[in-house]
Amino acid sequence: MASRSPKAPDVSGILVIDKPQGVTSHDVVAAVRGALHMRRVGHAGTLDPMATGVLIVGFGYATRLLNYIVGADKTYEATIRLGQRTTTDDADGDILPWGSAPADAHDLTAASDSVPSQEDVAARLRALTRDDVERMIAERFLGRIEQVPSTFSAIKIHGQRAYDLAREGKDVELEARPVTIHAFTVLDCDIPGSANTDSVNTGSVNDDAVAYGPHLDLAVRVTCSSGTYIRALARDLGRVLGVGGHLTRLRRVRVGSFDVTASNVVTAHTENRTFTNRDGETVTRAKAILDVPNDQATTVVDDRRTALLTRVIGMPQAARLTLPHLDITDDEAKELRFGRRIDHVVAEPTAAIAGNDLVAIVERANSRQSKPSVVFPAASAEAVTAAAEPLS
Incomplete structure (x- = not known):
């Protein structure tokens, strides 16, 4: 493998990646790690393989900012399939037939111990109006709500991921947790005012799923607190409407102040790679490919790294976009780097910045x-120049 150029500046910063569908967030981190030839790379907030959009990737000392970014509010655009x-x-899951399985503990569609029949669901869909949907959203899914995450989430139960336990066929019981929905807007839907037989689609996610009944699709935009599961919103909206629901498309368009439309965003795509594993089996899996120069020239490593660094949000700017900030003097910067206090009062974690140098994250002492x-080492002039491209 080609080595990193010894002349390359030792930089830290944030990249906003537009994650493609079909790869994990870890796959994107691996792509950045390979392009920059750096080990210290991480991300703020996992996106499912099905999802696309904003994935914040930090490298170098900027990984210390990720814990602050991950808690930011987020905006998603999604399609919810009712029915x-x-x-x-x-x-990504298998479609469940109606009327053939007992309702689970959180199934709000069930008035008794059984799931509604396919005929009941079809009748409810035909009677459903956009006003019904928007009224239910306003009544049940705005503000602070209690949400039970999907059993196929990445939440850990006694050290194991919930989705690993679910795939093993084990019972997974997750506790409801509070989340805040700031906005939940229906952008478009299959319901032309009042649904009728012609407006209810007979298509389906899987080719063999026609037998599982008709459906209606809602295009929505959701702005919510960190920790909200849009899959669970789709599921629960379908439940309270009495028709069931799931998510067919998800795109994260904003994390805090980082937006997918910014000029610095790095796009990516997926490519299938086939290889032989240690057991001699031929395996094909998707790989994340960053859309930066990748020719076969001898300087390909430096070219790709340089191209990617032009999209970097430098440490001071990344901190300003993430936290309240405090401008400090060079003398105060020295005090903070020695672990000493400074004569400023802050109400919450705040980025202390001296010129174009992120010095520390400070908190109230008295x-x-x-x-x-959190203290950051002094940035070299070369590193500051390389990672100071403004976000626009």
């Missing part, structure tokens, strides 16, 4: 002073 349920609450909770 069908799946095992995973999204299009009524007169703040203390460093």
Whole structure:
């Protein structure tokens, strides 16, 4: 493998990646790690393989900012399919037939101990109006709500991921947790005012799923707190409407101040790669490919790394986009880097910045002073120049 150029500046920063469908967030991190030839790379907030959109990737010392970014509010655009349920609450799961299985503990569609019949669901879909959907959203899915995550989520139960336990056929019981839905807007739908037989689609996610009944699709935009599962929103909206539901498309368009439309965003695509594993089996899997120069010239490593660095959001700007910030003097920067307090009072974690140098994240120490909770080494002039491209 080609080695990193010894002349390349040792930089840290944030990249906003537009994650493609079909790969994991870890696959994108691996692509950035390979392009920059750096080990210290991480991301803020996992996206499912089915999902696309904003994935914040930090490298170098910027990985220390990821814990602050991950808690930011997020905006998603999605398609919710009403009339069908799946095992995973999204299009990657198997469609569940109506009327043949007992309702689970959280199944709000069930008035008794059984799931509604396919005929009942079809009748409810035909009677459904856009006003019905928007009224239910306003009543049940705005503000602070309690949400039970999908059993196929990445939440850990006694050290194991919920989706691993679910795939092993084990019972997974997750506790409801509070989340905040700031906005939940229906952008478009298959319901032309009042649904009728002609407006209810007979298509389906899978080719063999026609037997599982008709459906209606809603295009929605959701702005929510960190920790909200859009799959669970789709599932629960379908439940309270009495028709079931799941997610067929998900795109994250914003994380905090980082937006997918910004000029610095790095796009990516997927390519299938076939290889032989240690057991001698031929395996094909998707790989994330960053859309930066990747020719076969001898300088390909430096070219790709340089091209990617032109999209980097430097440390001071990334901090300003993530946290409140405090401008400090060079003397105060020295004090913070020695672990000492400075005579400023902050109400919450705040980025302390001296010129174009992110010095520390500070927090309140007492009524007169703040203390460093995270300290960053002084950036070299070369690194600052390389990673100071503004976000627009």
